[in-house]
Amino acid sequence: MRKILAEERSAQVRCVVQEKFWERAQEIVSALPVRDRERVTLLEGDVASMDMGLSGKEHVALAQEVQVIHHCAAATYLGVARDVAQRVNVDGVREVLELAREAKKLERLVHWSSALVSGGRRGYVLEDELQAPEGFRNVVEEMRFKGEQLVRAAMQRGLRTTILRPAILVGDSVTGEIDRFEGPYLLVLLMLSSPVDLRVPLPGRGDVPLNLVPIDYVVDAxxxxxxxxxxxxRTFHLVDPTPQSARRVFELIAQAAGRPLPRGFLPTNLATALLRTPGLERFAHVPRAFLEQLATEVVYDDRGARELLDPKGIKCPGFESYVDVMVSYVRAQQSAKRQRRPDSFEIEGEDEASDPLQ
Incomplete structure (x- = not known):
């Protein structure tokens, strides 16, 4: 939203927001400069409900005026229940496509998918492929795959569409800001919660690339x-063209956290137990899915993305350039949380992290 407002000075933005996030959405809009604030309209709804949870009047008005749709809503939390993932990542796509079909002025649907739609596939994944021959490692990947299938079918029927597939998202490369701690942040939390002199072994062998992309690069690209x-x-991978190995990522996090470099490794089936340290128990069902990502050797082709981005000078920053910022942000959030609740190791945004609709 901020990017659109900054780059398109005449654009009017409509945001469909769930009731439980309404107050937070108002806070975000209120923090905008007045000239931008006046160009944003919040609509209370739910992408997975009929007519996106809008009133008939609101839905008709939206269909009459919308020119570009950015479909970002998705269940990404790896511990999400299957029925919720189905509802948000598949049924929600159907509702957005219905709006797109009714929008007479529509110029473009931008579907924010994920590089993880390739599931457990290994090797080289092309941008124009949608295949998961090795199956899916979790229900999120499966349902996002099915959602993209629906979008591609509509695209083949003539709907003007662009599909974007970011790799594993991390926070802003400049500020460190992130909305919830999951995925790679489990490694940061593990480091920060371990004794200073403990050499934490690497979960898995760590010899496969771990493709991480900061949110500011993903938005700009x-x-x-x-x-x-x-x-x-067309479909585009928003990825790091030269990703670090999982082991190198782990080493960089250890250095940034002021911890000894990892020694040895634990097989994936044992590493889950390692992550059951104080404060991380609530994620006990998540590490297995994340650790499977650490063990899957896959390379995402991004030649199409580079074709359009290189002339504009838009490049993905290397993990080593922002790991210090990432760790510092986590440390600051944890410190603030402990000051408010001294006996708790809970993370900032815990409720949102466990909420599959965020």
Whole structure:
């Protein structure tokens, strides 16, 4: 939203927001400069409900005026229940496509998918492929795959669409800001919660690439691609073209956290127990899925994305350039949380982290 407001000075933005996030959405909009605030309208709804949970009047008005749809809503929390993942990642896509079909002025649907739609596939994954021959490692991947299938079918029927597939998202490379701690942040939390002199072994062998992308790069790259006429009818991987290995990521996190470098490794089936340290028990069902990502050797082709982004000078920063910021942000959030609740190791945004609809 902030990117669109900054780059498109005449754009009017409509945001569909769930009731439980209404207060937070108002806070975000209220923090905008007045000239931007006046261009944003919040609509209370739910992407997975009929007509996206809007009143008939609101839905009709939206269909009459919308020109570009950015579909970002998705259940990404790896511990989400199957029925919730189905509802948000598949049924929600159907509702967005219904709006797109009714929107007479629509110029573009931008579907924010995920590189993880390839599931457990190993090897080289092309941007224009949608295959998961090795199956899915979790229900999130499976339902996002099915959601993208629906979008591709609509695209083949003539809907002007651009599909964007970010790799594993981490926080802003400049500020460290992130909305919830999951995935790679489990490694940061593990380091920060371990004794200072403990050499934490690496979960898994760590010899496969771990493709991480900061949210500011994803937003800049996605916006640039979505506004390029050449991107209609195509799919793009938003990835790090030279990702670090999982072991190197772990070492960089250890250095940034002021901990000894990892010694040895634990097989994936044993590493889950390692993550059951104080404060991390609530994630006990999540590490297994994340550790499977650490053990899957996959390379995402991004030649199409580079074709459009290189001339604009938009490049993914290397993990080593922002790992210190990432760890510092986590440390600050944990410190603030402990000051409010001294006996708790809970993370900032815990409720949102466990909420599959965030």
């Amino acid at each position: 996605g916006w640039a691609i979505a506004n390029d006429a050449r991107s209609v009818g």
